[in-house]
Amino acid sequence: MSAHAHASEGHGHGHGHGGADHVPHVLPLPFYIGVWLALLVFTAITVAVSYVDFGIFNLVIALTVATMKAAMVSLIFMHLAFDKKFNGIIFVSSLVFLAIFIGFTMADTEGRGLAEGIEAKHPRDITNPFTGTEDEPLPGGATSAATSEAKSAAPSAGASPTQTPPAQGGGAASPAAGSPPAAGSNVAPGAGGAQPAAPQGETR
């Protein structure tokens, strides 16, 4: 291998339109054979593991083994370990975007219907979202007056679509808070009656 590095100084000038010849970085044969054997062993392991039921760990083991195999193929067979670092950065960045893609999609699809249940239990006035409710009073003295006001208004909010008026400072800025268009955009859609569990499960 080092002989090649020295050879690059010794020959190759004057070809083409300039610059030395490309001199390949030749990996020793045992590298390739070793990776090949390791890939076969890992394949045998992952097949053997699939015959035993480890529950969720079957998936974890299978993906871990596959990732180790993928690392060996990319680092040795695809020469990433000895290559320009930029190629490796490109490859890894694609995996980062893949993780974002699949991770966020799964976070969405696994979390469907969760928000509706929580929102039904903790109705919030979206014109004044940081005001605490009966179930979950917010800490801090500044909002205590608003909390008590929301507490007193809570029963009427359940009975009619009319929302509680903005508790502090927003009264003049949004006079239409209690009118139908604003109410339609608020939590507790429709009549706003007691329907805490209704939205759950409909998305699947």
Next chain:
Amino acid sequence: MSASHSTAHAADTSKLSPQFHVAHHFDSADEQFDSAKLGVWLFLVTEILLFGGLFCAFAVFRSWHLEAFVSAHHHLDKVMGGINTVVLICSSLTMALGVRACQTNNQKQATAFLIATLLFAGAFLVIKYFEYSHKFHDGLLPGRYFTYAGAKYPDEKIFFGIYFMMTGIHGFHVVCGMVLIGWVLLRNMKGHFSSRYYVPVECVGLYWHLVDLVWIYLFPLLYLVG
């Protein structure tokens, strides 16, 4: 590798890849080589994201129909899938050794390794053909073509939609890889490649290893875990 080899190499260098030259917009042969590889790596990223979409679809449908997926994956033949995994791993080895043979100016060895890679790729497709025809015969097909009578869950047809789409697109990549390997094989037999110039072999090799990489994930997810 040895000193005698490198001196012989230096003496012969004018005969190696005589048609090769550095294009005028590159400073050096190294820059030309690295640019070609960079381009292929960018292409491989688009391939990863193409298959990434399919893996994402697999993950979503698996989480929605977990029981059906686990039940359906038992219809796949682990042994055939495992043999195909071994076949692809061997083809990756012969491809890597084919590139190495070009790097070390061993034209005959490169021809042999590239032919071996083609044969392994062909074997993969033949095994895949037997698997597919078995599924066709049993009616284990996507969507409304799913006519298998013994299915425990009706949603098993979704698993086979994913299975045929993922393995089908992967199989298409295998066919494309065979065409590309055949192309560099012919050029190698014409004596185009040497340690001075082997970038097409290297780039086809990268593509072929990616096809192997995709299968490394497809096999456990579809055949083993379900």
